[in-house]
Amino acid sequence: MVLTSVLTLAGIGLILALILVAASLAFRVEEDPRVEAVLEALPGANCGGCGYAGCEAYAQAVLASPDVPANLCTVGGNDTATKVGEISGKTVTATEPMICFRRCSRHEGQVEHRYHYVGVNTCSAAAQLEGGPYMCSWSCLGYGDCMRACPFDAMVVRDDLIEVITSRCVACGCCISACPRGILQIIPQRARVMCFCATKEKMKNVADVCSVGCINCLQCVKACPAQAISYTNFRIEINHNACLAYGDKCGEACVASCSRKILRNMRVHGPAGLICTDEAASPQELGQEQKDDDATQEGTDAKASPLAAQETAPQGQPKE
Amino acid sequence: MDYFLMFISAVFVNNIVLAQFLGQCPYLGCSKEKGVSIGMGMAVMFVAVMATAVTWLVQKYVLDPFALGYLQTIVFILIIAGLVQFVEMFLKKIMPPLYKSLGIYLPLITTNCCVLGLAILVQRDAMDFSTSVLYTLFATLGFMLALILMAGIRERFALCRVPRALQGTPLGLIMAGLMSLCFMAFKGMI
Known part of the structure; x- marks a missing residue:
C-alpha cells in the first residue's frame, strides 16, 4: 500500500513536471532584455x-x-x-536641472494670523477652514503636506514654513499636487528671475495682508521684452525657457518694473531664505523634524474621536 | 429548473464563503477595493472550474479504478498546483491582457481552500462531470458576490470613524460574521 501510494504520487508528479517543462518551452515569452x-x-x-x-x-x-x-x-x-x-538607441538632449521652489515669503511679508488653527495637522485640512489660518489665502501653511509627499526627504518645516533642501530635491514633482495652495513650482536651477508670491488676489486685498505680496499689477508682463511673463490662472507665471533663451540683454526689466520687489533676481536674492541651501540642513535636523512630525501625527490620530480632542488640543496648535 | 435551484443554492443558500466557510483568506485579504475583489473573484472562478474538471477526470479514471481514494486530497493539491502553473504560462503566451489582469492573483490561489474544497465537494456529492463543472461555476459566482459585497462595505468603512482597537482585521472579522448571519436567512428559501 505504501509502495502504490508513493508510486502513484511520484508518477502524477512526474507527469505534471513533464507537462510543465513542455509548457515552459512551448509557451516561452520573449521578454525584451x-x-x-x-x-x-x-x-x-x-x-x-x-x-x-x-x-x-x-x-x-x-x-x-x-x-x-x-x-x-x-x-x-x-x-x-x-x-x-x-x-x-535614442539621442539624448541634456536635461535642465530643475528644483522645487516655494512661492511664498510669509514671514518677510509679516502676514498675520486670521485665527488660531487647532485641528488635524495637515495643510489640506487647515486650508479648508475659512481660507486657512493666515490672512493671506495663498500663503504657505507650514503643516508639511509636501514634506510627507516627498519621496526623497528633501523638505523640512522650519519656522512654520516649508523649505527645500536643494541637495536632495530632484524635482520629481510629487509635492506639487500635495500642496493645497499650489505655491510650489518646479523651476530650472538656472532660472534668472522668479516671482516670490503665488497669490491670485489683486491690489488692495494683497497689500492689506502682506507687505511683499504680488498685487498682480502686470507691470512685469508689460516690461518683459521676451514676453516670457504672463498672467495665467490669475497669477504671474514665468516661462523660464523663453527667459533663459532671451538672456541677459534685457537687464532684468521685470525686476526693475516691480514696484513691490516681488519679482527678484534669483542670482542675487538666490534661493536665500526661501530654499535652504546648506547641505547641513542635515540628517540630524531632518530626523528631528520628522520625529516631531510623528509625534504630532499621533496627536492627530487620537483626535479622531471628538472626546479626545480636548486633551490633545495643545499638541495640535501650530508652532509659534 | 434543477439548474436554477442549483444556482440559488450555490450562490445564496450554500454560499461557499459565508455558509461553508471556505476561502476565508482571500475573502478577508482581497476585499479592500472592489476592483481587486472582482479580479480575485474572476481568477478563482477561472481556476476552480478548470481544477474541478481536471480533478473529476483524475478521480474517475485514475483514483477510482486503482482504489486510491485515500490519496484524494494530496493528489488534488498536486494537480491544482501544477494546473495553476500551467495556466499561468499558457495565459502569458496566449492571452497577455487576461494574464495582466489575473496575473498577480493566480499564484495566490494555487492552494486556495475554496478551489480544493469545491473539487472535493463535487466528489463527495457524486455529481457527474457537467453538473460538477456547473456547480463549481455557480459556487465561485457566490464567492465573487461575497467578495464584492465585503469590498463595498469596507470601502464605506474607510470613511468612517472606527475605534482604534477595531480598525482593520477585527472589524473585517465582525463584518464577515454579520454577513454570514445574514446569509443564513437564505436557508429558508429551499
Missing part, C-alpha cells in the same frame, strides 16, 4: 516624476515607443538619461 537593462540604469525610486506609473512602466514605454524621450527621469538626471539613451 533591454527592459531589465533600463531598469538597472534607472534609480528605482518609483516616484512617478517621469509621468509613468513607476520605473518599470517608464522602462517599457521608452523601449516600446519612439516618441518617449530618454531623459524623462528627473531623479537620475543627465547620467541616467545618457545610459537610458544608449540602451534604447
